[in-house]
Amino acid sequence: MKIAIASGKGGTGKTTIATNLTATLASMGKTVQLLDCDVEEPNCHIFLNPHIESSTAVTTPLPDVDEEKCTGCGICAEVCEYGAIAVVKEKVLIFPELCHGCGACEMFCPEDAITEIGREVGIVEEGRADGFRFIHGxxxxGELMSPSVIHAVKIAGRESEVVIIDSPPGTSCPVIEAVKDTDFVVLVTEPTPFGLNDLQLAVGMVRALGMPFAVAINRSDVGDNDVKEYCQREKIDVILEIPDDRKIAEAYSRGEMIISAMPAYQKLLETCWGRIIDIHRNWGELTS
Amino acid sequence: MKEIVVISGKGGTGKTSLVASFAALAEKKVLADCDVDAADLHLVLNPKINYREDFSGGKKAKIITEECIECGECEEVCRFDSMYYPDPENEIPCVNPIFCEGCGVCVRVCPVEAISFDDAVNGEWYVSSTSHGPMVHARLGMAEGNSGKLVTIVRNKAREIAEKENLDYIIVDGSPGIGCPVIASIAGADLVIVVTEPTLSGQHDLLRAAELTAHFRIPTVICINKWDLNPDIAEQIETAAKERGIKDVGRIRYDTAITKAQIMKTSVVEYTGGAVSEDIKQVWRNTIYALG
Structure with a gap:
């Protein structure tokens, strides 16, 4: 079972829940992997101190022009929808950051003058944390295409009983890459106007993707009641509430796991896991 | 006219709360919310929309079912796995618009021209008025991509307004991360403020954000929010920044007034005259000074 931990708003506690839930599941005897897919700002390793065993470059295809074969006809620039190719005075100019690697230029070059080479856009590191496999990207x-790196992290994951995915914030392409093909999404929020607004956007996203999901509320006593009322109105399950606690904030600031600093939280996460299983199992009936 | 962009690397460090206070403190400015996939500034500034326009991030492919001869070529060439077969009775594919990147390869290989390729509407942008002056903001559609292009539209519109109305500042609320929308929001700015928090995650993400602004050679300063949650790490972050030639524009203390102001839909400096507001006012003065 693959579970993505996501949120519209940043800084709501995705990494806290992803790392602590993974460690809890490992201590329950499950084979579990944690994939940190927040490749722009990965943070899980700060809390887990994983032993990294291998590191692989992530590349995306980029056109390479054989100048001897090229006639400067300009078809490659014409078929590129991203403006990544310009032909000036019969010479082909390529803007690597704009290339999406779709292959159009290579496919439609009438002279067979284009081949694709790999361009490095990031790295994937794999290793072990305490009791589970850990992968991050x-x-x-300066690179734009974080979805390519996220994709590489996801395919580096192997089969296991549970896979937890820590996703980037927001609701656009990097998040979609992180949550697609998972079985369940946990949307983490906080009870504030910003938290509610961004939760509504995130709910719109998972509904557009047709995925089962539930909500976790972090610092659940800091703001107002609007997030809970919204969830009630929309019949969305709230599977976890973590109260605001200076001890948690301080442990977090030092890069410590909550379940190490405050072991009582392990019970809360075990219950949360049970809720995820139940909601996932009953999702078809719930939505019909 | 100077453009100031507030980013953070790590999310949830207080970008929008700081920008809302800057909106109240700065004179002659236009505001731009460039966190287009989770925009929040409007919740505080309560903008009255005067103008709206559709945003198209690019084209999307769509199968014309009646024309399809079920050859499967489109699925074969699509590198984004956008084709699926909704009807088990036939081999007529459908394009999932969420995964389609608008590359147009399928459109070009289809032997019977059975794929249309039109501009997709995937958001809107607005020019509004607020009690603190004009504001440009946007909304990216559900599960849409190409936020960088929308960010660029918002910034260009804000610049146009600043020039026309002879304003002194463009204040930009950025998004978390260091990818596409962030790069689009900082390119060519006069000053980037990275707001962070005194945690190891905050420090890690700040340093990545600072590497990004150095890569694009954009003058950068930092501001530590909630600094008293961990004074040691706060100091460690300022030292690490200084080693990279990055100055700080001040610290903001932890105060529940920041959340309360948000709930009251107002900026912190308008909500309270307390010490936290004095911190923010000092950050604004230091920011003007850093602009030179």
């Missing part, structure tokens, strides 16, 4: 500084 890092987008190279």
């Amino acid at each position: 890092r987008l190279k500084i």
Whole structure:
């Protein structure tokens, strides 16, 4: 079972829940993997100190022009929908950051003058944390295409009983890449106007994808009651509430796991896991 | 005219709360919310929309079912796995618009021209008025991509307004991360403020964000929010920043007034005259000074 931990708003506690839930499941005896798919700003490793065993470059296809074969006809620039190719005075100019690697230029070049080479956009690192496999990715500084790195992290994951995916914030392409093909999404929010607004956007996203999901509320006593009322109105399950606690904030600031600093939270996460299983099992009936 | 962009690397460090206070403190400015996939500034500034326009991030392919000869070529060439077969009775594919990247390869290989390729509407952008001056903002559609292009539209519109109305500042609320929308929001800015928090995650993400602004050679300063949650890490972050030639524009203390102001739909400096507001006012003064 693959579970994505996502949120519209950043800084609501995705990484806290992903790392602590994974460690809880491992201590329950499950084979579990954690994939940190927030490749722009990966943070799980700060809490887990994993032992990294291998590191692989992530590449995306980029056209390479054989100048001897090229006649400067300009078809490659014409078929590129991303403006990544320009032909000036019969010379082909390529803007690598704009390339989506769709293959159109290579496919439609009448002279067979284009081949595809790999361009490095980030890395994937794999290793072990305490009791489970850990994989994360890092987008190279200055690169735009984080979905390619996220995709690489996901395919590096192997079969296991449970896979937990820590997703980036937001509701656009990187998040979709992280949550697609998972079985369940946990949307983490906080009870504030910003938290509610971004939760509504995230709910719109998972509903557009047709995925089973539930909500976790972090710092559940800091703001107002609007998030809970919204969830009630929309018949969305709230599977976890973590109260605001200076001890949690301080442990977090030092890169410590909550379940190490405050073991009582392990019970809460075990219950949360049970809720995920139940909601997932009954999802078809719930929605029909 | 100077453009100031507030980013953070890590999400939830207080970008929007800071921008809302800057909106109240700065004179002669236009505001731009460039966090287009989770925009929140409007919740505080309560904008009255005067103009709206559809946003198209690009084209999307769509199968014309009646024309399809079920050859399967389109599925074969699509690198984004956008084709699926909704009807088990036939081999007529359908394009999932969420996964379609608008590359047009399927459109070009289809032997019977059975795929249309039109501009998709995937959001809107607005020019509004607020009690703190004009504001440009946007809404990216559900599960849509190409936020970088929408960010660029919002910034260009804000610049146009600043030029026309002879304003001194463009204040931009950015998005978390270091990818496409962030790069689109900082390119060519006069100053980037990275707002962070005194945690190891905050520090890690700040340093990645600072590497990004250095990569694009954009003048950068930092501001530590909730600094008193962990004074040691706050100091560690400022030292690490200084080693990279990045100055700080001040610290903001932890205060529940920041959340309360948000609930009251107002900026922190308008909500309270307390010490936290003094911190923010000092950050604004230091920011003007850093602009030179």
